[in-house]
Amino acid sequence: MSNPAAAEANSDSIESIVSRSNNDNNASDAGASLVASQVSDEWQNPQRRRLFQERSSSGAGAGGRREQVAAVLPPTDGNTDGANRTIDITNVDPRAVDAMLANELQQLSFQDREAVNEEIHGVRVLAPEETPEMIDAALKSMQQVIDTKILTKLAYDEAIQRNSRYIHSRRFRLKFLRANLFDTTKAAWNFVKYLDLLYKYYGPEALMRPLYYSDLNQAETELLRAGHMQLLPTRDRSGRRVLNVFGAYRPEHTVFSKIKLALYIYGLASDDEETEKSGLVLIIAPTSEQQSVSDPEEHLEVAKFAQSMPVRFAAIHICLPDEGPVFHLVRATLVLLFASDQRIRVKFHTGLKMEYRYKLLTFGIPVKDLPDTEDGMVESSALMAFIRTRKAVDRALQSSRHFVLDSNIIECPTHRDVLFSRGGNAWSHVGNIRFRHLLESKRQAHSDAKNNDMKSRIIQDIVDTLEAAGFRFLVWEKPNGWWIRINDASAIRNKVAVAMRDHSKRFKERAKHQNTNSVSSLFSNQDGKKRKHPDDKTCGML
Numbered sequence: 280m281s282n283p284a285a286a287e288a289n290s291d292s293i294e295s296i297v298s299r300s301n302n303d304n305n306a307s308d309a310g311a312s313l314v315a316s317q318v319s320d321e322w323q324n325p326q327r328r329r330l331f332q333e334r335s336s337s338g339a340g341a342g343g344r345r346e347q348v349a350a351v352l353p354p355t356d357g358n359t360d361g362a363n364r365t366i367d368i369t370n371v372d373p374r375a376v377d378a379m380l381a382n383e384l385q386q387l388s389f390q391d392r393e394a395v396n397e398e399i400h401g402v403r404v405l406a407p408e409e410t411p412e413m414i415d416a417a418l419k420s421m422q423q424v425i426d427t428k429i430l431t432k433l434a435y436d437e438a439i440q441r442n443s444r445y446i447h448s449r450r451f452r453l454k455f456l457r458a459n460l461f462d463t464t465k466a467a468w469n470f471v472k473y474l475d476l477l478y479k480y481y482g483p484e485a486l487m488r489p490l491y492y493s494d495l496n497q498a499e500t501e502l503l504r505a506g507h508m509q510l511l512p513t514r515d516r517s518g519r520r521v522l523n524v525f526g527a528y529r530p531e532h533t534v535f536s537k538i539k540l541a542l543y544i545y546g547l548a549s550d551d552e553e554t555e556k557s558g559l560v561l562i563i564a565p566t567s568e569q570q571s572v573s574d575p576e577e578h579l580e581v582a583k584f585a586q587s588m589p590v591r592f593a594a595i596h597i598c599l600p601d602e603g604p605v606f607h608l609v610r611a612t613l614v615l616l617f618a619s620d621q622r623i624r625v626k627f628h629t630g631l632k633m634e635y636r637y638k639l640l641t642f643g644i645p646v647k648d649l650p651d652t653e654d655g656m657v658e659s660s661a662l663m664a665f666i667r668t669r670k671a672v673d674r675a676l677q678s679s680r681h682f683v684l685d686s687n688i689i690e691c692p693t694h695r696d697v698l699f700s701r702g703g704n705a706w707s708h709v710g711n712i713r714f715r716h717l718l719e720s721k722r723q724a725h726s727d728a729k730n731n732d733m734k735s736r737i738i739q740d741i742v743d744t745l746e747a748a749g750f751r752f753l754v755w756e757k758p759n760g761w762w763i764r765i766n767d768a769s770a771i772r773n774k775v776a777v778a779m780r781d782h783s784k785r786f787k788e789r790a791k792h793q794n795t796n797s798v799s800s801l802f803s804n805q806d807g808k809k810r811k812h813p814d815d816k817t818c819g820m821l
Contacts (some may be wrong), residue, residue: 401517424467434478506657516643525564559592700755
């Protein structure tokens with residue numbers, strides 16, 4: 280295990296940038312000046328300017344995310360909202376980016392900074408409490424913004440002409456409201472820009488239905504199987520899904536293929552209700568300077584993608600192997616991919632892989648499931664299981680009505696799932712820990728029950744308590760490599776009854792072991808020899 284102090288020393292955050300920049304009273308002005316000085320000569324070319332404006336004008340209007348990066352250029356054509364401005368990322372000064380980050384964080388109140396920091400650590404969720412009335416009102420307001428304030432919406436108009444039920448579904452639109460914390464104006468712009476991306480990369484068919492694995496061509500499936508972009512099979516401590524992007528892509532991996540694949544993966548993450556509400560955790564771990572985006576057009580495309588996703592980032596961790604000048608530039612380039620409300624959630628970690636993994640662990644991230652191994656290889660077993668599961672789920676979606684999933688296949692259990700499986704992660708799963716606490720609370724009553732009817736009522740009470748709290752019961756299907764939801768009430772009761780029996784047995788064995796230790800301790804070490812009691816591996820923690 281690495282030294283915690285070393286890991287802390289090699290970890291950087293926006294807060295530390297603020298403390299450095301406070302030494303200069305004019306940090307924000309200097310930052311804007313420094314970045315502005317990096318504007319390239321090619322931006323002065325009218326054709327180049329028009330190209331960038333056309334590619335970036337799809338909706339950062341009055342309702343879009345206002346970019347602090349826009350400070351790098353003066354307003355053009357009377358536009359003062361930063362919609363049609365960009366920067367020459369081939370010559371960015373990292374000090375300017377640090378100053379910009381410091382300025383953005385300083386604009387937040389102390390309470391807002393604390394709230395964001397707590398959500399990054401997974402101990403707080405900023406999503407508002409939802410009610411049916413609130414959702415109905417927000418959906419209506421969002422539609423009004425689309426109809427009256429967003430004039431150019433080509434993909435949306437195409438979907439209307441095709442009479443798409445998919446984009447009008449309550450479930451599909453709700454994810455954009457949750458991604459923007461029910462800011463209906465931002466959600467409307469987010470919705471329209473996302474449809475534009477779907478149309479560009481997947482064609483009009485993507486406006487009519489969910490994305491399927493079969494929509495990826497050979498180059499994109501090979502890119503997926505390379506494993507450099509993976510959703511972890513488990514969640515962080517607050518139940519959020521974790522996306523790990525790491526390594527360096529090969530030259531044959533085009534930006535079009537990378538964005539198309541990312542659209543597919545982010546779309547899957549946004550279909551998870553718990554992640555919709557709590558946000559997605561993103562880990563970026565480039566292994567070389569080639570991982571940075573150095574082409575202005577590619578940077579613009581990736582930035583438009585990152586700022587148009589139907590899921591918000593709860594935390595963004597950028598892990599770099601070195602603090603040298605090259606990786607300072609990589610860090611600055613990566614930061615500029617995100618909008619200002621995303622950048623305040625960035626945490627930087629530098630050092631060896633073991634060091635930044637230790638730091639990620641303090642944020643509640645299951646680092647044991649990260650697919651990039653210590654020797655630089657890619658762990659692919661979870662990825663192959665993910666692909667098999669997605670194919671099965673896609674078949675169920677294609678045969679369903681209105682694309683409502685009618686399948687018992689579960690790819691990634693939530694914290695409100697009870698897992699029935701031997702070994703693996705089931706024992707330490709949050710839902711199972713809560714389940715064992717409930718078993719312990721009922722153990723004595725179950726033991727004192729005088730007949731089977733009384734025991735059955737206690738078991739049923741456990742089942743009812745869990746289901747009332749929204750829990751599901753899943754069993755591992757080893758041949759296929761996925762979880763299956765148990766819907767049969769009798770099967771659930773049998774599983775819970777067996778779990779109660781095993782829990783009571785472990786309790787008795789542990790009590791017996793403790794009694795033996797307490798008696799033998801009176802006579803232990805009388806001869807001066809050191810002895811080690813054998814571990815009781817049959818007893819687990821409650």
